[in-house]
Amino acid sequence: MKETKRHISREIGLEIGHIVGKGMFKLDHLHYGLWKKGLEPEILNLHIAQDEYCKFIIAHIPAEVKSILDVGCGAGAFSKRLVDLGYNVDCVCPTEYQNKLVEQLLGGTSEVFKCKLEDIRTDKKYDMVQFCESFQYIDLDRVLDIAGSLIKQGGYMLICDFFKIQSADKCGIKGGHKFDKFMDLLGKSPFEVIENIDITEQTAPNMDILDRATKEVMIPVVSAAERFVRSRHPFVLKLIKWRYRKKIEKAEKKYLQGKRAGKDFAESKTYRLFVCRKTK
Ligand SMILES: C[S@@+](CC[C@H](N)C(=O)[O-])C[C@H]1O[C@@H](n2cnc3c(N)ncnc32)[C@H](O)[C@@H]1O
Incomplete structure (x- = not known):
């Protein structure tokens, strides 16, 4: 019950975030921005930083990837960008508001699974399953198994999201799986880490x-x-x-x-890009 309430309020928060962000600040995405040196960290520049974040991810998609499952695709702007680059993209997202936008944006090009990743039912397998700031929303004890079952042999899992580190309890910023536990589960999973890049400093602003x-x-x-x-x-x-x-x-x-500024984020979270290959 508590978890359902939390889920609903997070989803409503994302919906409000999208309406305000799009309407007032030209924001297409629901993820953080990547702040490169020289870009003033202010809200009117957030759309530029979000664009840098997309470019960063695209630059790390392995060359052999052709089909992608975009987990928690949000309003679909990033999925659309991948489609425009020639990838075959399907999406999974449990939110009605976001799914309407995604279907409008993607037309008939993609299958949109309107459910949680945990509830997906399909025989399809993808070259890559992508979590673009959506990994933290999915049950950590199940997510690696579920992702693994949707990826072809030798395919990839890309995660770009933040995790909690030791001092997280003292911080006023919610969200993120425990990093130690994630690394432990990843080590026992059939995934081999190809890239592990720390982008905490560039996302903290x-x-x-x-x-x-x-x-x-x-x-x-x-x-x-x-x-x-x-x-x-x-x-x-x-x-x-x-x-x-x-x-x-x-x-x-x-x-x-509450300790909710960039320096608190940098002390209590670690924002990572992981690219992992499914080896077994
Ligand atoms: C912070 S938003 C990121 C959206 C998008 N990937 C982006 O980068 O703009 C998190 C997304 O995860 C979705 N989500 C939450 N729980 C989920 C679940 N259990 N399975 C799949 N998606 C989920 C939310 O509806 C939302 O679209």
């Missing part, structure tokens, strides 16, 4: 942007709205604040005192 947007926009807007309601309906406001006091306290702790 995303958190500075988010932290600034929270402190400089979201919190002042909420505070102005609160003053408005207090001036008109002080009793209703009191009631709401009392009813949701625990949630409000939690949110204040997270967004006002």
Whole structure:
């Protein structure tokens, strides 16, 4: 029950993120940006950094790959880009909102499995299964087996995502599987690591942007709205604040005192690109 609620709120968060990002900041993707030296880390440059992230991944797709399963394809912009480059791309994503966008974007070129990766039913096998910031959403105890069953012998698994490292509990940034556990499971799996690239430093600025947007926009807007309601309906406001006091306290702790900047991300997470070959 708790997990379902968490899943729903994460999916709604991604939907809002996509609507705001696309509508206001020309963002096509739901993943972090890759901040190259010289690119000012500010929200108006995020679409450039996201484009760099896509280019980075594309540059690491092994030459023999022709067919790709894009797991957690989001709004489908990256899948479309791969199709335009000549790859045969199928997608799997459990979110209705995103699936509608993906189908519009890809037309009939791709099969879209409208379910969680854990629930996929197909006999198809791919040259590569790709997780572009979607790996952390999938049950770590099952994901390597499921991915392995969808990859041809000698094919590849590409993961670009962040993981928690030791001090993660002290940090206010959620998300990511435990890195130690992942490495342990990967070591016991039929996958051989071909590439393991640390891009934590180049992705951490995303958190500075988010932290600034929270402190400089979201919190002042909420505070102005609160003053408005207090001036008109002080009793209703009191009631709401009392009813949701625990949630409000939690949110204040997270967004006002929480360690949520780029340096906190860099201390508590490791953002990696893994390219692995299925050997057995
Ligand atoms: C952060 S978004 C990344 C989207 C996209 N790959 C991108 O790079 O823009 C995570 C994606 O994973 C999807 N997702 C969450 N749980 C999933 C699951 N169990 N199986 C497949 N996809 C899942 C979400 O719906 C979302 O599309």
